[in-house]
Amino acid sequence: MSSLRDIPSVDRLLLALRRQVADVSHALLRDAARAEIDLLRSEVQGGAVFPQESLLNLLVDRAAARLASDLEPRLRPVINASGVIIQTNLGRAPLSATALAAMVHVGAGYTNLEYDLEAGERGSRNIHLEALLRRLSGAESALAVNNNAAAIYLALSALAVGREVIVSRGQAVEIGGGFRIPDVLRQSGATLVEVGTTNRTYALDYAAAISERTALLLRVHTSNFRLVGFVHETGLAELAEMGHARGVPVLDDLGSGTLLPTAPYGLASEPTVSESVAAGADLVTFSGDKLLGGPQAGLIVGKKELVDQLKRHPLARALRLDKTTIAGLEATLLIYLRGRAIEEIPVWQMIAASLDGLRARAESLAIQLAHTGATVAITDCASAVGGGSLPGATLPSIGITLAPGPRSADECGRRLRTGRPAVVARIAEGRVVFDLRTVLPEQDAALARAIVAACTAGES
């Protein structure tokens, strides 16, 4: 039986703890020891009973577990079996091996980030990506910042402060995560002028709203929502023609944007960046970590005169990219230049993955799981591209489902999410569904182990 007097002192616990945990600071060890002693004291006061002779061991174990948890990174890898390829909550695009290698290579030492090696003097961090972006988009000039929200904010701040920006009512949308076009406009100091109606906006609506106060015509990809039925939006080419006739530049926020056509993979056509440039958009903004498949960034391509104004704006300094991101983006863009995106960029490998290939992986997983007590079936399912691109569109896919065994699907799902590595799957009709399109092939074995650990009989 135990009483408060039996609880070991902090010093005694520290001594015992030190024998188990060698490589952490005294302060961290002491904090863990104190926290566990306080906790045990309140448990004893609350009437909990422990064998007196095991109190020290109990405290050592608990303090060691607390230290291990304190020292584990909170940001952890997740196996994405949800079937959503670009999932903002799961960190969007997984990076290619080449991009990762470039980030490690450049991050480990010094670089010519802002140093002209030829001239031996200060250089610009913009030049590393600019030529590549120009070449891949057909635009005159380019700039990369922290994310697409930053790109839009910078463009509005540099070009439209104190002036008006004309947007179709059907495009004054919230993209998600609290990013609302009307709010961003207001915040940047521009005035929103909405034209047309929610479902129909014509070129004439824009034309009637243009005045000497107009700074920009803004077109926004409506991202994760789609209007169907009696709908009309003004085409970009028409908008650009009208803007140019009246001396007003057009900013096209593509959202995801893509450098490759999506139609060959059975998807609707997501507008490509070069199509926007060719249609006459003066500035085009898009994300680095959606369909581009690179690290988080916002890319701006367009007319040199306008991009130069963005580069010179004080905000550009606050929104600039760090060297590892530039390295990852450059490596990603070089893959496109080599014509190897489908083979090397995970987002595109997932989009292009064949049903036969997915079925073979599902069969192999089912065999691995066959004698573990799990009831596994191969199933047809549907993946989504996500990231605000191609709303509503799905790709047929193959996965495995797990029938409830000793644990319910919900309990199994929770244990999968909190495991190491974490697994995020879908739950449908009382079963756990694992869509293999979004699982990286090299993660299949880890997925099988995670399913066994989380969902079959065993320690609870």
Ligand SMILES: *Cc1c(COP(=O)(O)O)cnc(C)c1O
């Ligand atoms: C995703 C998205 C954004 C925001 O891009 P981030 O890279 O997340 O900052 C802006 N506009 C549209 C249309 C989007 O789809």
